[in-house]
Amino acid sequence: MQRKKIISKTVIILCCIILAAFFIFPILLLFIKTLNLDNYISAFKELDYLNAIKNSLIITCTVTVANVICCSMAAWVLVRYKTKTSKLIFTIFSVAVLVPFQCVMLPLLAEMGKLNMINMPGLMLVNLGFGSSMSIILFHGFMKNVPVELEEAASIDGASQPRIFFTIVLPLIKGIAVTVAILNVMSLWNDYLLPSLTINRSGTQTLPLRTYLFFGAYTKKWNLGSAALVMAIIPVIIFYVLCQKHIIKGVTEGAVKG
Secondary structure, eight states: OHHHHHHHHHHHHHHHHHHHHHHHHHHHHHHHTTOOHHHHHHHHHHHTHHHHHHHHHHHHHHHHHHHHHHHHHHHHHHHHSOSHHHHHHHHHHHHHTTSOHHHHHHHHHHHHHHTTOOSHHHHHHHHHHHHHHHHHHHHHHHHTTSOHHHHHHHHHTTOOHHHHIIIIIHHHTHHHHHHHHHHHHHHHHTOOHHHHHHOOSTTTOOHHHHHHTTBOSSOBOHHHHHHHHHHHHHHHHHHHHHHHHHHHHHHHHHHHHO
16 A cells, blocks of 8 residues: 555656646757857847846836736725626626637727727726736635734724725735736747737837747748747746745635635
8 A cells, every 4th residue: 555655646746747747848959049148138138138128127016006906906896896787797797808819909909099009008908908807706715814903993983994005904914915917927928919919019019029029921030039938037037936825825815705
């Protein structure tokens, strides 16, 4: 019996190692191809790295902060006001997660064109809308365990609804708020499709758009393109490493408390 357990554990460990190697190999290959420092210098100049990273930071930070604040507020209201309307709204948000962006891409762009929103503010607004469904679902599950007695006590003491939310509720949902922020940052930073349709002009392009310039129809600068990809993923890797402990913590707490 003991021998079977050892064998099964060994097989599981070997499978995990093979699976990890399968995912790590492309990243290692990317770094190996860019060991030459000249590749990074040339890519930095051609990529217009500082301007591209500025555009990516503006979009990512603005949308992430707005998403966390707006969606946490929406989830709080949906949890606290248990009516048929609130249940219907939450159901709509849940169903919206299942709708792929490609299904609404063309009509959305047509409407954005009519409203003169084919620009960076329009891109940020659309990203906020598409990212809100999943964020509200995550906040909704976590919000159910926030003690309503704390809010009632603050209300009796004369605190307004905004003050109750920002001073009592928001600190209590810090775990899931950080999780939502991380998921949004990783999604927005790596997004290519929507920016390519709305801000694909010189001076406003994000890092993924600028990186694509190394892979044209007739030329493929693999050495510079690989260096550009490494420089593009380094910021989000650093952010993820600093905040990774909150991802599992926030999701598991939300699942248990919901």
